[in-house]
Structures are given as structure tokens and as C-alpha cells.
Amino acid sequence: MKLLYFAWLKTRIGMAEETATPPATVKTAGDLLDWLASRGPGYAAALTDRRVVRVAVNQEYVGFDHPLRPDDEVALFPPVTGG
Amino acid sequence: MIRVQKEDFDPGAEIAGLTAGRRDVGGIASFVGLVRERAGDTLIRAMTLEHYPGMTERKLAEIDAEANRRWPLQGTLVIHRHGRLLPGERIVLVATASAHRAAALEACQFLIDWLKTKAPFWKHEETAEGGHWVEARAGDDEAERRWTGRQR
Numbered sequence: 117m118k119l120l121y122f123a124w125l126k127t128r129i130g131m132a133e134e135t136a137t138p139p140a141t142v143k144t145a146g147d148l149l150d151w152l153a154s155r156g157p158g159y160a161a162a163l164t165d166r167r168v169v170r171v172a173v174n175q176e177y178v179g180f181d182h183p184l185r186p187d188d189e190v191a192l193f194p195p196v197t198g199g
Numbered sequence: 200m201i202r203v204q205k206e207d208f209d210p211g212a213e214i215a216g217l218t219a220g221r222r223d224v225g226g227i228a229s230f231v232g233l234v235r236e237r238a239g240d241t242l243i244r245a246m247t248l249e250h251y252p253g254m255t256e257r258k259l260a261e262i263d264a265e266a267n268r269r270w271p272l273q274g275t276l277v278i279h280r281h282g283r284l285l286p287g288e289r290i291v292l293v294a295t296a297s298a299h300r301a302a303a304l305e306a307c308q309f310l311i312d313w314l315k316t317k318a319p320f321w322k323h324e325e326t327a328e329g330g331h332w333v334e335a336r337a338g339d340d341e342a343e344r345r346w347t348g349r350q351r
Contacts, residue, residue, distance in 0.1 A: 123249060123321035124332045175254035195335035198320025199232055199291055199311055
């Protein structure tokens, strides 16, 4: 699974992207956030407040209940501030 | 049409190009967003716009298609820059052409309101104290909600 991080999530996690193989218990986007938050203090700091974390799977916005597949591109980022 | 680019753009040339050779356009509405030097009491030295290559273009194309679905438009143009910009520099251009002004003006506001809440861009501001990521404003969500459920 390809994971992408943007804006302050990237800063706190300490990288822009990585390839990860979550355990079989990770079935949804919300499960993925729980698993990532357990991987270290940077991840935990980035994912503390889920209200300001947006998830896109294969470049489409999804909810935390969205099911994940091993070959998905999953992006995590804060609410957008363009324009 | 939508474009995401690092380079600056010439609003006059872009707007002229939108209707070049056409005789059916009655009016063009446009919005140009600039980097403001002040955010409250804070002086901004520079602003860096990060984006999500691929998804950004996809969302802008969706927003553009939605504007064309809601209003009778003869041309639309959205240009959004990324990278490091200085105060006074242009960030975004939205231009809409229609036979009549109401459609052009409404569609232009719709495009910039929707873009602000849906297109994956993030602003990072540099100040004397360092740098920080700009937080999303509740007012942007409210501006976007004005258009939700409002079909034409």
C-alpha cells in the first residue's frame, strides 16, 4: 500500500511517502490511522486529532469507514487551504 | 479548462484567450487571488503552496465540470499556482464566460468557493518567527455550503 502525507502531516510524520504493508486487521481507512498512530511518536502526533485528518484513496475523498485494498494509494492530509 | 503550474500567468492574456474569435459571449467574470502580506498582525515573508499532483488536477476538473453543468457557460478557466510565492504575487485565476452576466458572475464565485474547500492545496506561511501551515477557515466551508443543494 502506497501512503502519501501532505502539509503538517508530512512534517510530523517526517516523510512525504512510504510503502507499507498493514496487518490483516486493518480493513478500513480508520483502521489504518489507528495502526499508523501506533508506529511511533511522529505518527501519533500527526494523527491525534482525527477531525483535522482527511483521507483520499486513489485520489478520491473517502470516509474513515472506507474499505482498503493492498494496492491502494492512500493519502492523509489536513483540510485544504488553497485558492 | 484547468491548469496547475509553478509559473506566473498574465490575467489579461488568459482572459482574452478565453473568448478569442468568439461572438456569442456576452460577458466574462474573473477572480484573481494574491498572496497577502498580512495575516492579522503577522507579516508574511513568503507563502509556499503544496499540492497533490494528480488529485489536484482531478478535483479541479470535477469542479470545472460541475460549474458547466449548473450554468450555461461558453468558457471557463481555472489556473492555480504551486511553489514558493512572495506577497503581491498571483496564486489563482478563475474566469468564466457566458452570454449573460448573472451566469458568469455566479459561476465564478462558485468555482473559487468550491476550489477552496475541495482542491488539495495547502498554504505554508513564512514569518519572522519561522513557518507554519495555514489552518482551514470555517468561513470557507460556509461559503461552499451556500452552493450545496442549489441547482439550476
